[in-house]
Amino acid sequence: MxxxxxxxxxxxxxxxxxxxxxxxxxxxxxxxxxxxxEGYTVTAELTASGGIFSHAEVTYRGVNVGRVGELRLDGDGLEVDLHIEHDAPDIPRDLDAIVANRSAIGEQYVDLRPRTDSAPYLEEGTTIPQERTSIPLGVEDVITDLDKLARSIPHEDARTLVDESYLAFRGTGDDLERLMDTTQEFVAASSENLPHTVQLLRSGNTVLETQNEQAGNFKSFSRDLNLLSEQLVESDEDIRNLIDATTPAAQQFSEVVQEIGPGLSSLIANLLTVSNVQAPRLDGLEQVLVSYPILAVGADAVLTDDGKARLGFVLNLFDPPPCTRGYEGTERRAGTDDSPVEPNREAYCAEPPGSPIAVRGAQNAPFAGVPSLPSEDEVEANSDRSQESLEEERRRQAASANTPGLAGGSGSTNNSLAELLGLPG
Structure with a gap:
């Protein structure tokens, strides 16, 4: 008992x-x-099994929420049923289904990684499309790729790489230690800000797609860089000679600057004064530079070895009429009279600003590069001068044999250095 x-x-x-x-x-x-x-069942479309099996775990945010059900082959890959438990939280439909390895030896499971926290949610019959699923890289693929990589590296280049790496990292133990410590701190900070890190990685896909689109440009850049490197290798001796000569040249230049230092400062100060004088007259200086080559070519064509000048004049005199008001006190004399005579120091252009006559004189010159434009009142005050009076002024001046006139334009249509040189703009 x-x-x-x-x-x-x-x-x-x-x-x-x-x-x-x-x-x-x-x-x-x-x-x-x-x-x-019962819970509910959703279907995930995979390109391959990736090692997943029936009754494997289905996790959501690291928590087990179901099991893997039946696996079925279809035309494009594999359909996997995911049985979600009845007490599982609401899982957003906008997610990625990842077949992951729990450890290095395998133990695959399906991890549901949402992209948002809002509705709609998974329900009975929901299908997770193939573009939202992924499987781990097969061990055989990793080993094959590593083998191809190892075989693609020339032995001599690999030996050079190892030797140069030794030289590069020799004596940098403390720096590498600090680098590893900083890396651990960076990883810890990334873990604390995991959502932002995930978003950054997703955004990085856009950058990678752009780089993929620009693959041709990157290849071209690499080829050009290779050519540049080869040229640097060929010019190694010249570059070394240039570097060796740079130090003495720099010393000589420094000595020259020290010797002419006081005088150089005075020269620069004087040049500044000249520059200030020339700045308001840049337009006129530019016109001189444009016209002088044309005049030089014309003079060479006019003057010949037989002592004769071959040229023709096309005059456009008195348009507008030159200023004669204010010069009445000047005594006219023949052009052949070269006897000394006192100049008329009171002569000046008495035409008012705004006159249709060619106003001239220092009082009408541009100041600081800004033309002295007549005001509206000054233009209005001279508007009563009729066209007939201007024509009479032209005829009167043309009839005077002792009144000099100026020829017209040089025939050049170039008014700037840019036009003369054929530059755009």
Whole structure:
């Protein structure tokens, strides 16, 4: 006969074993569906299995929310049923389904990674499209790619790389230690700001797509850089000679500057004065530079070896009439009279500003590069001079044999250095 204590222990063991078996059936199998704990099922479309298997875990934000169900082949890949438990939280439909490895030896599971926290949510019959799913890279692919990479590196170049790396990192142990410590701090900060880090990585896809579109330009840049590197190697001796000669040249230049230092400052100050004088007259200086080459060419064509000048004049005199008012006190004399005579110091152009006559004189010259334009009142005051009076003034001046006239334009249509040189703008 079994004692009372033994029977109690047996009953307790049976109860614990039964509860454990029921929990295991509900937790790790579909047994709970027979008792009303259906949950719902969604379908994920994969390009390949990626090692996933039935009854593997389905996680959401690191928490187990279901199990992998049936796996079915279709025309484009694989369909996987994901059974989500009835007590799982609402899972946004805008998500990525990632087949991931829990450890280095495998143990695949499906991780649901939402892109948003808002509705709509997953429900019965929802399909996660193939572009929103991914599988881990196969171990055989990794090994194959590593083998190809190792075979693609020339042995001599690899030896050079190792030697140069040794020279580069020799004696930098403390710096590398600080770099590793800083990297750990960076990783910790990234973990604390995981949502922002994830968003940054997603945004980086745009940058990578742009780089992929510009792949041709990058290849061209690499080729050009390779050509530049080859040229630098060929010019190594010249570059070294240039570097060796730079130091003596710099010293000589410094000595020259020190010797002429006081005089150089005075010269620069004087040149500043000349520049200030020339600045308001840049337009006129530019016109001289434009016209002088044309005049030089014309003079060479006019003057010949036989002592004759071959030229023709086309005059456009007195348009507008030159200023004669204010010069009445000047005594006219023949052009052949070269005897000394006192100049008329009181002569000046007495035409008012705004006159249609060619106003001249220092009082009408531009000041600081700004033309002295007549005011509206000055123009209005001279508006009563009729065209007939201007024509009479032209005829009167043309009839005077002793009145000099000026020829017209040089025939050049170039009014600036840009036009003369054929520059745009």
């Amino acid at each position: 079994l004692g009372r204590s033994i029977r109690i222990k047996l009953v307790a063991f049976v109860v614990v074993a039964s509860v454990s078996v029921v929990y295991a059936l509900v937790r790790f199998t579909d047994f709970g569906e027979y008792f009303g704990q």
